[in-house]
Amino acid sequence: MTASDPGPPVQLAGAGKAYRVYRRPLDRVKEVFWRRPCHDPLWALRDVDLELTCGETFGLVGENGAGKSTLLKLVAGTLRPTVGRVRVAGRVAALLELGAGFHPDESGRENVLLMGALNKVPTRALDDYYRSVVDFSELPEAVLERPVKTYSSGMFMRLAFAAATAVEPDVLVIDEALSVGDMHFQKKSLDRIMYFRESGRTVLFCSHNLYQVRSLCGRAAWIHQGRVVALGATEEVVTAYEAHERARTERARVAAPASGAAWRPVAAASAPVRLVAVTIETPDGVNPTVIETFQPVRFVIEVDSHEPRPFHLGLAIRRNDQENVFGTATHFLHADASLQGVGRQVAALRIPAFPLLSGDYALNLYVLDDTGLQVLDMAEGILPFRVLHAGREFGLVHLPHEWELPS
Numbered sequence: 001m002t003a004s005d006p007g008p009p010v011q012l013a014g015a016g017k018a019y020r021v022y023r024r025p026l027d028r029v030k031e032v033f034w035r036r037p038c039h040d041p042l043w044a045l046r047d048v049d050l051e052l053t054c055g056e057t058f059g060l061v062g063e064n065g066a067g068k069s070t071l072l073k074l075v076a077g078t079l080r081p082t083v084g085r086v087r088v089a090g091r092v093a094a095l096l097e098l099g100a101g102f103h104p105d106e107s108g109r110e111n112v113l114l115m116g117a118l119n120k121v122p123t124r125a126l127d128d129y130y131r132s133v134v135d136f137s138e139l140p141e142a143v144l145e146r147p148v149k150t151y152s153s154g155m156f157m158r159l160a161f162a163a164a165t166a167v168e169p170d171v172l173v174i175d176e177a178l179s180v181g182d183m184h185f186q187k188k189s190l191d192r193i194m195y196f197r198e199s200g201r202t203v204l205f206c207s208h209n210l211y212q213v214r215s216l217c218g219r220a221a222w223i224h225q226g227r228v229v230a231l232g233a234t235e236e237v238v239t240a241y242e243a244h245e246r247a248r249t250e251r252a253r254v255a256a257p258a259s260g261a262a263w264r265p266v267a268a269a270s271a272p273v274r275l276v277a278v279t280i281e282t283p284d285g286v287n288p289t290v291i292e293t294f295q296p297v298r299f300v301i302e303v304d305s306h307e308p309r310p311f312h313l314g315l316a317i318r319r320n321d322q323e324n325v326f327g328t329a330t331h332f333l334h335a336d337a338s339l340q341g342v343g344r345q346v347a348a349l350r351i352p353a354f355p356l357l358s359g360d361y362a363l364n365l366y367v368l369d370d371t372g373l374q375v376l377d378m379a380e381g382i383l384p385f386r387v388l389h390a391g392r393e394f395g396l397v398h399l400p401h402e403w404e405l406p407s
């Protein structure tokens with residue numbers, strides 16, 4: 001860092017925050033008078049190393065109580081880290097939880113003027129600042145004369161967003177703000193965030209709306225139990241978080257082994273046909289951990305057949321919440337398309353352009369008798385892989401589509 005290069009706009013190094021939890025209200029008083037700790041520390045955040053760059057919109061995702069708001073408050077300067085360092089270059093404005101920073105008994109107008117003064121808006125510029133906040137919020141003057149405790153959450157957020165962004169901060173911290181307010185105001189707020197990004201300002205954005213995080217943020221971090229467990233390109237981080245959330249919600253038991261070599265067929269050694277090996281081939285190699293949407297993919301299945309009787313193969317792709325996404329078998333297309341013969345047999349299922357969107361998946365494989373009814377051997381939840389989609393479509397699968405727009 002030099003005088004001409006102020007360094008990253010936001011930098012956290014080994015930052016952690018422990019809240020003080022008092023078992024009884026009296027313990028707080030005792031602590032003051034007895035001058036010895038009467039609280040339990042609750043570590044809401046630990047070991048956070050994070051650097052944001054100028055002009056980036058950075059997303060934070062994580063489940064309730066993960067520590068996201070705590071991190072935002074450290075950056076906003078409303079909390080101090082218990083350990084480590086938090087450094088923010090330039091003016092920071094924050095939209096934290098509803099009500100933070102505003103005095104409920106004061107009017108909207110007084111609160112806005114106070115916010116301007118706190119953010120060092122020069123006295124001669126306060127009128128202009130106030131006017132720009134009012135214009136952006138679109139709240140009538142009569143409303144601005146009322147105490148903010150009488151505002152609806154939407155009205156409150158309109159004023160808070162307008163006041164925080166009108167100070168033209170270098171770093172803008174937003175906690176869930178965009179989920180409040182009507183569509184018109186959400187659109188205005190998003191436009192303002194875009195403008196911030198384009199004018200080289202840094203935005204730290206936390207939301208449970210993963211569509212918004214994907215749309216707005218180039219990079220993101222997933223906070224889990226107070227620690228950063230994933231940090232990088234938004235699509236990768238959000239996909240990993242979504243997979244975790246699905247597994248948690250569905251209480252899935254993901255018993256998938258780490259590689260194809262780790263699974264064993266369930267059939268007895270005497271079974272007429274046994275699975276020997278399964279591999280996934282893409283242009284990136286064999287058994288990749290990541291498949292990109294639209295890549296050509298081959299699932300190659302090797303079996304050992306001990307009898308000359310025909311048999312069939314079945315393959316299903318399942319998501320990590322155990323939902324079958326797609327299943328097929330050799331006898332589905334042609335009843336006589338069986339495999340036959342004694343010895344090693346290799347078959348492949350080829351998907352020219354893999355249509356699944358971002359998510360975590362694994363394979364289920366079945367060897368079936370000539371009727372397709374009896375399972376001779378099987379392996380479930382094997383070769384787990386992650387799909388990443390570079391485009392912005394969301395959901396489970398990419399459907400061929402086109403937009404027809406008025407000319």
Ligand SMILES: Nc1ncnc2c1ncn2[C@@H]1O[C@H](COP(=O)(O)OP(=O)(O)OP(=O)(O)O)[C@@H](O)[C@H]1O
Nearest residue numbers: 019020042044062063064065066067068069070071
């Ligand atoms: N003032 C406080 N005193 C004590 N514990 C707190 C305080 N604020 C937050 N916590 C605790 O710290 C942990 C992290 O909370 P935080 O609000 O940062 O989570 P979050 O990820 O923002 O959650 P949410 O998505 O629900 O807003 C939680 O266990 C929470 O109960």
